[in-house]
Amino acid sequence: MDEVRKKENVLELQREIIEGISKDYFSVLLVELDQGQIYSYREAGSNGKRIADFCRSYHDRWTELLPAYAKDLVSDASRENFLEELSFEKLKSTNEDYSFTYEYMSDEGVLYYQARVSYVKKKDRTRAVVIGTRDIDDLIKKERLQKEELRKAYIQAENASKAKTDFLNSMSHDIRTPMNVILGYNQLMKKKLSDPVLVDYQKKIEQSGNLLLSIINDVLNMARIESGKSVLVESSESIVDMVEEVSNVFGAMAKEKEIVLDTKMDIKHKQVLCDSTKVKEILVNLIGNAIKYTPNGGHVTVDIKEFECSKEGYGTYQIQIIDTGIGMSESFIPTLFDPFTCEATGDIIGTGLGMPIVKKLVDMMGGTIDVESKLGKGSTFTITIDHKLGNEEKDKVKQEDLVVSKHSLEGKHVLLAEDNELNAEFSKIILEDCGLHVDLARDGLECVGKVIQKPVGTYDFILMDIQMPNMNGYLATQKIRAIPDKNTIPIIAMSANAFDEDKKQALKAGMDGYISKPIDMDKLQSQIIEILKEKAGQ
Template sequence: MSFVSVTLVIILIIFYLMMKARKAQIQAEKANAAKSDFLFNMSHDIRTPMNALLGYSELMKRELTDPKLLDYQEKMEQSGNLLLSIINNVLDMAKIESGKMELDENYVQIRDIYHGVYKIFQAEAEKKGIHLEMEYEVQHEHVICDETKNREIFLNLISNAVKYTASGGAVTIRITELDCDRKDYVRIQTQLIDTGIGMSEEFLPSLFEAFARERNTTAAKVAGTGLGMPIIKKYVDMMGGTIKAESKLGEGSKFTVIMEYRIADKGYYEQVTDLSPDTEETDWISGKHVLLAEDNELNAEIAEFILEDMGLIVDRVEDGIQCVARMEQKPAGTYDLILMDIQMPNMDGYKATQTIRKLADEKKACIPIIAMTANAFEEDRKKALAKGMNGHIAKPVDAEKLKKTILSALR
């Protein structure tokens, strides 16, 4: 065989391998796209009924006076929140593995993250007879970071500490600022120390592996997926931090997280301070008119109750077409705000928002629009803002978060 023939054969083989690799890449991309679509739909389909379950549970609590029924309601609510947490963990892990998880960094006062999480577990710890203590020594509090993921890290760690510590035990949260070599960065160490059931030395190396649990739900009498720790580790790695676990069976555990955050310029928090709601925020939004675009009857009923409880006046439409038509028909100033579902029949929330933004009447076109939707991923929030919305609230709806988002949009 001549040199030319050999060269031609080699070229054909290389071309064949390249085509095969490209075909495999296309198949992988299609599989990832299908997985993302599945996660998107799964998240929406689960969150919609969960919003109804938790919403009606909250409404029922306001009407109950019988201590026994209140106890039942509280246990229903706890179970619902646990189920939502498990669902979130499964979806988050799937998103991480598919490479779709991204950082969303913005200004935050780091103290707010810790104090917010601490307050969540304060009542639970007190009820269990656990001494929950927080020690806080941080000079540079104003930072740029992914608030949601940082909050998730410490929520999981403190939740586990309280969950696995028996009555009479103690959980200590110790936050300390360390020396940092990077210019304009702050280095913060967070330690979670508990006197709980602890873990064996044999299990510690597999602690951050997906679905790994030293005790199953039956043996430990604590529900979970075994995904909390792997998700924490992924988040810490994404943000360039470190996490270390120390534990002894029967003696408790100690987790040490070290993160570096960029220090925020004064412009960030001076501006935020100016925009923060005042003490009369409830009076400030009372009487404002809201147009609610929501096709689901149950979710609409819950939303109307929450909004009317804030003192807002609510009109409801069932899809994007009706929403746009209402804005076209009513005089400018009729509504102060639109709360927009995303997945609706006839016209979705994105299209409705874009249509409203193009209305000839500038006052109508500039009305604040907030997405209130079961599309709860970070990319959903970014997409809502990119489509012209002023905010994003995920279902199940947190009334306090909704209130703050409404205040921010109206101001």
């Protein structure tokens, strides 16, 4: 009696479990795969009863029930695929025991149903499928609502990102413009000073101004890198020139602190294809930090090595910045590349952005960066990047041509479009110091007007500011490019913005070159000469 009761309890428990699992389905059928016989387990609601009626009408045969069910209860758009996916032949041909779901629309074309098919083995070892059908219309509507909300959230995020980019562009221009004027005039003042006290004041203004500009650039660059706006713009450059240029920038600072700044080179190929601006930004951060955190009388070494690369036409370049500075604690090193993290270093001030920028730039170039450091012993930063090799002979000839041709700029006539009075005055002074004749336009509209009014050949090239009232530099360039007989005048963008996409936009507008402020006359001369030679060769 107890055995009978125990079996009854087990059966009751199984029934309760099956009932609990099945309650979400308005129909549960078992289809035997040997003969196609149907057994109905659950018939809930009007839809369940309709399926049960089909079973009885078609003698509980799946091959007869399925077409009739599809004709009356499945939408035209879903019917063909429904018949294929749930056909007796397809159900029977599946050898593995597994489950799948199939979704389809009702005959009204507004409700969604889901059929869940599970393969089972009966006690007699024959196979069958259990098909449960449920209404998923609410789930579909919920998913659609969620997708719509995600779509709106994505649009809002895109708009916020664009607003952030626009804000950063504006901030870049508005902050860098006065800083460039300050640093530019400070450089001009340096040439006129003879009093040692005033020279010292000028030097400190220059150092502080450069530090402030560096901090501004770090904040703006970090934001742009994180927003995905920063891209690589590669050209053939000399590794030697890039390292020497950055090292020379810090020469005076190293000398003042009596730090020995050594540069070592062990490379076969000087010319590489790279984004020189970003490579120099990496070097500026690392060499600058090495000197900043190395006490007076210390030693900083910049060691460049080239190794064989597995990729044909490439070289593996290793840059090591080694200093005898204050070093870092072992606990701080794991957080070194996190934004806004700085280790307490007494009076030395930092934004905590330099190292994260370096890490992100190295990652962009597909390289690696490693650091070894001990408190009181110094630090070693090791960067390894594969660079495509450049054309050594071609670039050598190019550089020689530029050096020879620089004197040819004397007497050239330039139209300078600049709305900022101080920038215009400063730019005019340094251009005239190089022997150039300068004509000034206060905005893009005046610039276009002067090009139209003056005879053909008056202007050898135009220096065009980007952000100007009445007509910006992009539109002014497009207007000039539409003027017959004068549409080939070389136009070089001259902007406080220093981002890659600004340069791309300038070139897209029809400009021939791009230089950021404050003007570096050597770079400007080189670019003008290149463009003039290119135009002459056309």
